[in-house]
Amino acid sequence: MxxxxxxxxxxxxxxxxxxxxxxxxxxxxxxxxxxxxRDSKAASRPSLMPLPAKMELKEGKFRLDEKFQAGSQSGPGSRAFKSVSRFMTRLSGRTGLFFNQDFLAEQKIGPSTTLFCLFNRVGRLIPGEDESYRLEISLDRIELKAPTDIGIVRGLETLLQLLSVDSEGYYFPCTLIEDQPRFTWRGLLIDSCRHFMPLEVIKRNLLAMAAVKMNVLHWHLSEDQGFRVECHTFPRLSEFGSDGNYYSQEQIKEVIQLASDLGIRVMPEFDIPGHSTSWFVGYPEYASAPGPYRIERKFGVFHPVFNPANPAIYHFFDRFFQEMAKLFPDPYIHIGGDEVEPTHWKENPEIQKFMKKKNIDDFHSLQAHFNLEILKILTKYHKKMVGWDEIYQPGLPKDIVIQSWRGTQALIDGAKKGYQGILSNGYYIDLGETAEKHYSNDPIPPDSPLSSDEKKLILGGEATMWAELVSSETVDSRIWPRTAAIAERLWSDQEVRDVPDMYRRLAVINVQLEETGVQHLxxxxxxxxxxxxxxxxxxxxxxxxxxxxxxxxxxxxxxxxxxxxxxxxxxxxxxxxxxxxxxxxxxxxxxxxxxxxxxxxxxxxxxxxxxxxxxxxxxxxxxxxxxxxxxxxxxxxxxxxxxxxxxxxxxxxxxxxxxxxxxxxxxxxxxxxxxxxxxxxxxxxxxxxxxxxxxxxxxxxxxxxxxxxxxxxxxx
Amino acid sequence: MxxxxxxxxxxxxxxxxxxxxxxxxxxxxxxxxxxxxRDSKAASRPSLMPLPAKMELKEGKFRLDEKFQAGSQSGPGSRAFKSVSRFMTRLSGRTGLFFNQDFLAEQKIGPSTTLFCLFNRVGRLIPGEDESYRLEISLDRIELKAPTDIGIVRGLETLLQLLSVDSEGYYFPCTLIEDQPRFTWRGLLIDSCRHFMPLEVIKRNLLAMAAVKMNVLHWHLSEDQGFRVECHTFPRLSEFGSDGNYYSQEQIKEVIQLASDLGIRVMPEFDIPGHSTSWFVGYPEYASAPGPYRIERKFGVFHPVFNPANPAIYHFFDRFFQEMAKLFPDPYIHIGGDEVEPTHWKENPEIQKFMKKKNIDDFHSLQAHFNLEILKILTKYHKKMVGWDEIYQPGLPKDIVIQSWRGTQALIDGAKKGYQGILSNGYYIDLGETAEKHYSNDPIPPDSPLSSDEKKLILGGEATMWAELVSSETVDSRIWPRTAAIAERLWSDQEVRDVPDMYRRLAVINVQLEETGVQHLxxxxxxxxxxxxxxxxxxxxxxxxxxxxxxxxxxxxxxxxxxxxxxxxxxxxxxxxxxxxxxxxxxxxxxxxxxxxxxxxxxxxxxxxxxxxxxxxxxxxxxxxxxxxxxxxxxxxxxxxxxxxxxxxxxxxxxxxxxxxxxxxxxxxxxxxxxxxxxxxxxxxxxxxxxxxxxxxxxxxxxxxxxxxxxxxxxx
Structure with missing residues (x-):
């Protein structure tokens, strides 16, 4: 969608x-x-984004020089180790300091260590995981402590944002920060279908997401305009449905690895039963109307749709999701489910017969029937289902997640019925609205009618980068810097709503983001x-x-x-x-x-x-x-x-x-x-x-x- | 090296x-x-680089509009098809024209075709392959003909460079071009070792190379500072020798595929027996001195070196090159061979004993012995050997290639003895010299003492992007635009030597190169x-x-x-x-x-x-x-x-x-x-x-x- x-x-x-x-x-x-x-006090204040939950600026400065040495608890290849290597590279890049430490090979904690990165366990990439950290900067020692190594990743980004300079050189201000996110689902959807986004686009945006502590890449991988994943079981999906523009499974694994290093989940979306023209170029037999099909070049909502009356499609999806469930380790798979155009369902006599036989009265119920079949398959492969508003129907299990493009009311309705939800309405960054507008859009607004238990069902939100009018050249400037404001909305406390201060910090972060390789400027x-x-x-x-x-x-x-x-x-x-x-x-x-x-x-x-x-x-x-x-x-x-x-x-x-x-x-x-x-x-x-x-x-x-x-x- | x-x-x-x-x-x-x-005539002249062998500008203009339609002879996935797709995308990008043709899917030649891309056979990626093309632009038809599809790739770059604009809009000037390269080996060496170059750096530089008709990527893949290729037989090479910064075999294949699409060979270099510290981090047993070894961080020439007296290394290299010969389809493998530091050879009594036993008098002869063993292995796997000046010794087969960093004289000496050579001396782009200086450096200068048969042994040259002082952020600006001048030296006739005109065209190409994604500006x-x-x-x-x-x-x-x-x-x-x-x-x-x-x-x-x-x-x-x-x-x-x-x-x-x-x-x-x-x-x-x-x-x-x-x- x-x-x-x-x-x-x-x-x-x-x-x-x-x-x-x-x-x-x-x-x-x-x-x-x-x-x-400008407010001169503001100008000398570190520009943190998102703002931490609790921050106490103290007297004194930790001075930075070439002896600065970072220690982490785990060895090369681990999330914390890589995170420290990246941190040191960026710190060196910003300051021009030639650090003595061979930080690519050696991070053991020892007597010369000045930055201590300490955590209790490896974090899991699931909603609800602990991402909190405690960062204490004293005159001659920096201690970053976190329950999980994901907290270390988050805390190091904060530390980099604290880098300051005065007449004596670079320093970190003495500070105590205790921080954790307000919402556990802070996502960015990237549509790789309307325009294909080469691997490096995904990778640099993951790095930028990490810089503002986002933690879900929602990867929109199939559409009328292209099927973008190599599938071994059904090779004609990408072979015929992508113009050669698709991700190999090795590339997908690369993305998942990098995301994991950054504490970011990768949730794939395969949009069914509509928005599916590209599937039928190679496999017309699963469509509701006879082919042949061509990859769609225009934008909008089109007729091609899976045939829910054809039992073969469920066998197809069983094998398809079996492969994809293995490829994508995330506990969730997004099945889209939006904007189903029923013309071909209407026109197909077999589908009409099927509906009569099954006592299915309307097309929404037909889609519900389809969804339940898909749900069985996902459950078989230990995945939970996510879908857009349209997938809702009574009787669905309570572990699914509904993503709302329609609005906060849909989320409220869902939560009242006990369903988890994430908000995307108001975070449609493809529409060119202001950071302020997105910033003011709260998944749980102050006047929310939900009870505190119901509120817990609102997991967070996602910025959506639909790609009808963006190419790999322009996509970064459509995502950044505005998405940083959304990231803050989802991480920081509800009370953090000072728009001018947000823009002050956004200007700083805007430039810092270039360090991740995003080409927005x-x-x-x-x-x-x-x-x-x-x-x-x-x-x-x-x-x-x-x-x-x-x-x-x-x-x-x-x-x-x-x-x-x-x-x-x-x-x-x-x-x-x-x-x-x-x-x-x-x-x-x-x-x-x-x-x-x-x-x-x-x-x-x-x-x-x-x-x-x-x-x-x-x-x-x-x-x-x-x-x-x-x-x-x-x-x-x-x-x-x-x-x-x-x-x-x-x-x-x-x-x-x-x-x-x-x-x-x-x-x-x-x-x-x-x-x-x-x-x-x-x-x-x-x-x-x-x-x-x-x-x-x-x-x-x-x-x-x-x-x-x-x-x-x-x-x- | x-x-x-x-x-x-x-x-x-x-x-x-x-x-x-x-x-x-x-x-x-x-x-x-x-x-x-400026010379106002020059300003209205198309800025071709490299200049074609023969060009006749005619009266009249081929007008470009949305009906423009390109036809190629082969189907999706083929070199010509992809080349035409890229051409149309770039042409559309430059002009803002919304072409009617669905050029990603449909390129059959038909009654509406206006650009005809015709070739006789698929080109092979070997030195000496035919890259010539004939481009004829008439008022209402453009015909690009070539013996091979590599000629089509070359000709489409020329056509793009001919794009012009006047008061009525975009056009191609009516022209007849007959073009082929002067040298068959027009390379760029990229050192991925001193600083690791992420995959996208290699890919975008391949696209830029193609824009100026270069045809060899010489990929420097092992060094004291890093071993950059995944090796299944000896996994500790990249695991211990790269800080995690290496190319998976899938990534190497991606590069080879893209290069092949562009008519570019990919020749790997594994520098042995010196410049090899990183190999020994995982496999110290093959070194001439006992370990342990660490990845080298400094630059220069270091002591670690393979032990030619240890028979196990030849078994090691046999299995290593067996795997690499399969991974890299190019007929050549570069074994480096430069700057061998004999300290560890001197200090090792077993090596001394070995030399006595084999009547080897000096270290150059010891290296020669080593090289001959390696040559046997390469030959076994149907690969020809390339090396720097130092590898020369009497008795080597005549199908090897010597790459000269020492100077033209070495090439001349080699050619006189019947050896093929390529020139890199004078093309060291890491030294920051001017385009003019490189441009004036001819592999076969006008006063060359070589006979015409001997001249045929000079295959061409290579710009060398050594990476001691470049990162992935800066490498493009060290390569471009100066390498375009080297590309012209290697493609165009010897008589093409007008430096001011070169700079005039370079300024245009400099900006056009951005289209390939290179970040030099x-x-x-x-x-x-x-x-x-x-x-x-x-x-x-x-x-x-x-x-x-x-x-x-x-x-x-x-x-x-x-x-x-x-x-x-x-x-x-x-x-x-x-x-x-x-x-x-x-x-x-x-x-x-x-x-x-x-x-x-x-x-x-x-x-x-x-x-x-x-x-x-x-x-x-x-x-x-x-x-x-x-x-x-x-x-x-x-x-x-x-x-x-x-x-x-x-x-x-x-x-x-x-x-x-x-x-x-x-x-x-x-x-x-x-x-x-x-x-x-x-x-x-x-x-x-x-x-x-x-x-x-x-x-x-x-x-x-x-x-x-x-x-x-x-x-x-």
Missing amino acids: FGFKKKNIYISRVILPYAVGLVLLICCWLPGISQDL INQPMMLRRLLSSASYELTDLQNKTAALQSLALISEPVKGYSRHNQGRPYSSLSPLTRFVDACFPESLEARCIRVLVEDYLNSKKPELALKINDWFTSQKIIVPQLKGLTENSSALNLKEIQPLVQDLEEVLLMGESALRLIRDGAKPEDSWLELQQEKLKELKKPKAECQLAIIPAIELMIKHLREEQKRVQGS | FGFKKKNIYISRVILPYAVGLVLLICCWLPGISQDL INQPMMLRRLLSSASYELTDLQNKTAALQSLALISEPVKGYSRHNQGRPYSSLSPLTRFVDACFPESLEARCIRVLVEDYLNSKKPELALKINDWFTSQKIIVPQLKGLTENSSALNLKEIQPLVQDLEEVLLMGESALRLIRDGAKPEDSWLELQQEKLKELKKPKAECQLAIIPAIELMIKHLREEQKRVQGS
Whole structure:
């Protein structure tokens, strides 16, 4: 799942909640705004994400030098040992210190040890496992203690985030942290089907997940658009259903091994009985309609569906899940179960006969029948079932897990009936919403009607990276940094909800995440260079041109929700995802800074803030002529389509300058001028090149302010 | 191989040949220099690299639109089919065109086909295989014909490089190209031992190699610092000798499959009998001295060496090469054979006894004895032997290949005795020399004393990416773009030697290479961001700070040759390679542009050139205060160490401005002033932070010019 068809319910929600008032301004990308605006205490505070359950900052500093030596309890190849090796490599990489310790070979605890990693047992990769740790940093000793080695993995990430620098060099601040997660299921779904994600995409994202203490990779492995796992029993699944783009079992094992090293579960999803076209390319006999079938290239919900009336499919699934249950050690297998299109069931007389014979009244019951058969098979192979909302039916065993894309209410209903659930509604990162929006989405909101026992059934949540409109080049920038905010929501206490502070820390984590290899930041200039270089042989001044285009990209966002599918060009899994819109980040942190700056100014009317806003306008105006030159004279589609966006930028900047001047001068604009601006804003808000200028809301605030001022004056 | 110990012969050569005069200026990275300096005809010429053997540009254009349809002769899974799929994906990515063709599934030639890929047979991966192709682009049809499907792979790369754009959109210029390589062995050595290179590094570099038509991956797989291949017969090799960093046989097969798809051979190197510490960690019994052994972390030439007097080692190698011969299908296996350190041979009485008994007089003969035994084993498994210069001895069969790191003379000597050779001397890309220097290095120079039959024995050459000082983050920028110039040297005709035109095309290819996934450009800002963000929590203005630091990085080069090992900090395979020096490119294309601009000005005295030089000085001077702020106030080692480089930059710019003013005004400086500048230059040329300011030679040219002018005046 999911095609976008049924998800239009989202579209109405994606209009950003711009009205939220924020005072603190921390700016990562913004060129024109300097640091004196920020809370200076915040700036010198370590930027932990997710925030730990309990933290006590003490006096004193543990000084870092080349004698620093880490000790772990178990030998090479173990989770703790590898975790310490990675930690030392990263610490050395950040600080430039040449450590004396041969940390790849030798971690025995001895008299020179300064970092002690101590745990009681090897952690198991199951929900509910203890991931807690206790980190105590004293002047000359760091002690990381945990019940399991997974706690060691988590604690070392915290320690790295504590790395600090002052006039004497690098240090860790003396601290006592006692930490454990609020939810036990903190997942990221990666869809490897709509676009195939090469192995390295999965691996680097596992490392990034570990950096923010996530612990479930939900791997979406079969879809209409591709079957992505080598299956020895049924080799035609990947051979005919993947265009050659699938994971060998060795590769799957590599992923599982790396995930295990990081304390991350790998839960596979095989979406049945719908979303299954690719299965039938090699095995049409299990479908509800005769073949032949082709791999689906379009996106949505399609007719091909397994034939629940054919007893052969259960034999097929028995052998299939036997193999997969062995390949994937996780106790859970996800069977999808969403968005079943009953057309082929309707059209097949044998299925009709079967339904009559079994007294099955409707297609939902038919799917329920199918699910029960699958459940038997999973149980036989000691696996528990997970599925999307649609799989729910009375009588299912209580150890299944329902994943909700529909909403919190479904989770509540499930929990009241005694079913475990995980939340994904509100964590659909493919929709391009803000980190703030995801951050505010709580699996158990403060006003939850559930009893404390029922609450225990809500295991956590999962960010979902559906891959209709992402490629291996762009997927990282769709996942990060926003997923770090979701990770914090799922790890940290419910009371941790300070949005400006979250964004302050997110800016830091955003850059640190690059260390894991995720390409969320580095691919942007590369994609812009490709746009420019494909448009011309003339590579003079490429760096300046790229910088100009990047400054536009940094304040532009792809249109939200599913609306990119309605912009005129029908996307398929073959379409290029190499355009300007693909180079833009889903959430412009720069535009957010501007908006917060404007809010701050409108509240305080401090002249220095007006100056800063004006400086920013000026810095952008300088680039406009260059951007015009790049786009107006180009016949390359990819550049030409940005032209209207550039024109909009020019207009928005002019409007912003005028509004700012009026506000600063306390002047009253004409009604007609205000109306004109509002008309213009309507036009400006229409998508161009499948993008929206993310600074428009800031300008809109100023216009709104002027209007309200005027009303107030007129009213008084 | 190689440790740097014996390579000091290189150090004297690495002083850049700055005296070469070049007139044409093409600038890729340079901000201040606009295009009117370039040869405008050149700019509108397709930038092919390597240049084809024969090319005829015709009138007319093949227009590209969404109906474009590629046809290939063989089905999914074949080399040609996959090659066409990749071609279409890249073409779509560059142009933004949504092609109608389902090119992942359907490539049958039919009435709508516009690109015809036709070949006679499947190419074999052996030296001497036919890689030629004929590419004819007409108004409405493109025909790519080749004797083998490897020719199709090569020709499609050429076609992609021909993609052009004009006021009506994208097109291919009507052309007839008939192309084949000059040399049959065009290799890149990747050392996966000194630093382990994860699989994706190898894969993306294979794609980049294919983009410039290289055809041999020489994979350096064993060393003192690591044994990198899973071996079933002797599992302790990778288990004890790699820190867990090795390739599984499945991964090796993946690499071989991808390489085969790209028409690239994969030749493994197992370096014996020296450079072999890592073998002995698991199998000390085969060494010449008793163990135990540890994986070597330092670099150089070490004592551990196989014991040629122990008959058990030949049984060991028999079983070892039996397994490896099966794993690697290439007809050649490289046995290294370089830099054998005889200390342990000297110290071992059994070896002394053995030598006496066998009438072996010296250690070179002892190695020769060893080699002959190994040769028997390789022959038994139908493999031919390749080794470095040292393996040569009379009586070897004529089908072996000698790879020369020592120099062209060794190749000549070999050829005169009837031995095949490949050149690597002069292609040591780890030494940081210029593309020009490598480009000028011909395996068969015009003045070669070889007969035409002897010349046939020179099979080609290999760029060597030794990995003492590169990590997976930096390796791509050490390989590319300079290796593209070597690729052209090995593919194109001997007469193709126009250095400025090479640089013009290199700038284009440099950016196109990003499409293959190589990270030679994108990792630079990432590494600079890490420096900045590890130095402070304050992430304000990070993008501007990164840009400032990048502008310094773009005109700085790591010290050349092996001298980075003598800068005070002893490197090991555990040392961080995350510093400013690591973020700098080996060759600053920007500094090269400045130097060429200065040369051009000194030759022509055109005032507009002086203006441009001055503009560039100004653009750099603006950044100096910001750079000072970043480095002077930082206590972070990684930033602090750049401080002297920044001071140098300031001084160099001042000197440059003064010199330019004097030259422009035709003024005569005092002798004392000139002497002072020369003294200053001496200081400035000393490495700072293991870097050199690459713009110094341009300034030096101006000072030299002033001195000569003065001499001329004084002389007259």
